[in-house]
Amino acid sequence: VEDITIEESKDSRSCLRICVTNPSIREDTLSKYVIYTVQGLDNQGDFERVRRYTDFVKLRMLLIENWPTCYVPPIPPKQVIGNFASQFIESRRKMLNHFVSKISELSYLYHAEEFQQFIRGPEDYEKATSLKQSICSIEPKFTSNFEEFNQEEVSDQRIQTIAGFEKFAKSNFVSLKEFKETVKTVKLQYEQFRYLMNGFSKKFTEVESQYLNYFGTVNIFTPLSAEAQENPFETLYEWIKFEIVDLKSMLQVVEHRYFLDNEKYKAECKVSEYNKRISKLQSGKSSIKQMLSTKSKEQNISSTEAKLAQKEKEIKAFSMVIRIALNRLGAYELPKFQEKKTKEYKTMMQQFSSLLQSEFQTFNHSAEESLKKSQS
Numbered sequence: 001v002e003d004i005t006i007e008e009s010k011d012s013r014s015c016l017r018i019c020v021t022n023p024s025i026r027e028d029t030l031s032k033y034v035i036y037t038v039q040g041l042d043n044q045g046d047f048e049r050v051r052r053y054t055d056f057v058k059l060r061m062l063l064i065e066n067w068p069t070c071y072v073p074p075i076p077p078k079q080v081i082g083n084f085a086s087q088f089i090e091s092r093r094k095m096l097n098h099f100v101s102k103i104s105e106l107s108y109l110y111h112a113e114e115f116q117q118f119i120r121g122p123e124d125y126e127k128a129t130s131l132k133q134s135i136c137s138i139e140p141k142f143t144s145n146f147e148e149f150n151q152e153e154v155s156d157q158r159i160q161t162i163a164g165f166e167k168f169a170k171s172n173f174v175s176l177k178e179f180k181e182t183v184k185t186v187k188l189q190y191e192q193f194r195y196l197m198n199g200f201s202k203k204f205t206e207v208e209s210q211y212l213n214y215f216g217t218v219n220i221f222t223p224l225s226a227e228a229q230e231n232p233f234e235t236l237y238e239w240i241k242f243e244i245v246d247l248k249s250m251l252q253v254v255e256h257r258y259f260l261d262n263e264k265y266k267a268e269c270k271v272s273e274y275n276k277r278i279s280k281l282q283s284g285k286s287s288i289k290q291m292l293s294t295k296s297k298e299q300n301i302s303s304t305e306a307k308l309a310q311k312e313k314e315i316k317a318f319s320m321v322i323r324i325a326l327n328r329l330g331a332y333e334l335p336k337f338q339e340k341k342t343k344e345y346k347t348m349m350q351q352f353s354s355l356l357q358s359e360f361q362t363f364n365h366s367a368e369e370s371l372k373k374s375q376s
Helices: 053-066 086-104 113-120 135-145 156-215 232-282 288-292 297-375
Strands: 007-010 015-027 032-042 045-052
Touching (some): 135 297
16 A cells, blocks of 8 residues: 555635544553554644544444445555564554545545544543444435435346446455465465575675686676565555455445445335234234333324334435435446556556566576676
């Protein structure tokens, strides 16, 4: 993941600056953990808060729940062993920095209460995350932020786009995970090869020097560059690691529609149940629970009708959110994700190919120079 110290992005009102810096280990009587400083600037002024990795986890989960089917950038996965190693902490910081930077590019998420509480709220983020929004609270956010996707019914083409991505992502996970292990092996072996080649170059130079001194042999061998070279397979490995979590994040977005469908179905079942209960009450039939109740027949009917009205309101909200979500996924979110992946892949391949070319040029230069000397 590219480490952007300060990520600037513009929305309709301001220029945002946000970054994750200064990771440090804290230890108390019962626990040991790493804290990160989240700081930046927006149209409300400066902000700075100290957050733990678990706070980032809570934030992302809240955004997923309160903004269903909206893409939320990934955060690094949990790790039990080695999570206090300096290299691991810095790697995690970079990805958390990437997370908040990408959030700053999504105005509806950046200005959401969940994120604003994260960058400006209580030091104990748990106190700011106690309430999960209902579908009736989510629906107005969708209609106001994504109005353009509420103008038409969901087309078959958009449904096919969503289903096609889901099929691709699930099958691609297996290949990516296998490739990750392959590249990890090559990366480690390449580091070993580089170490051995440097030792070889040094020893070869020593042997040739001895030959020069005794036999009067001309200097032929051109040593390999002693300058430290970046392992090209490290770049490839980091790309694969991020690609897996990012693809998983988008798949999570796509699959969230099943949760919405299921919740809507449960609300519809409740509507059916309440309608039957009202019919029985109106006909004079009562359950044992209702007979033992101190409420009158009219009160029971009124109470059930209120519950019925609430569930009908929820069904309407679910229908609205699902329609907007599917239109947005098929027409905007997935095409945008595809464009982003294409650009990231090209950038990675440029870096990988350049490093690989530079690495082999080192060996090629040594061989060419040695060959010239031997033929002169």
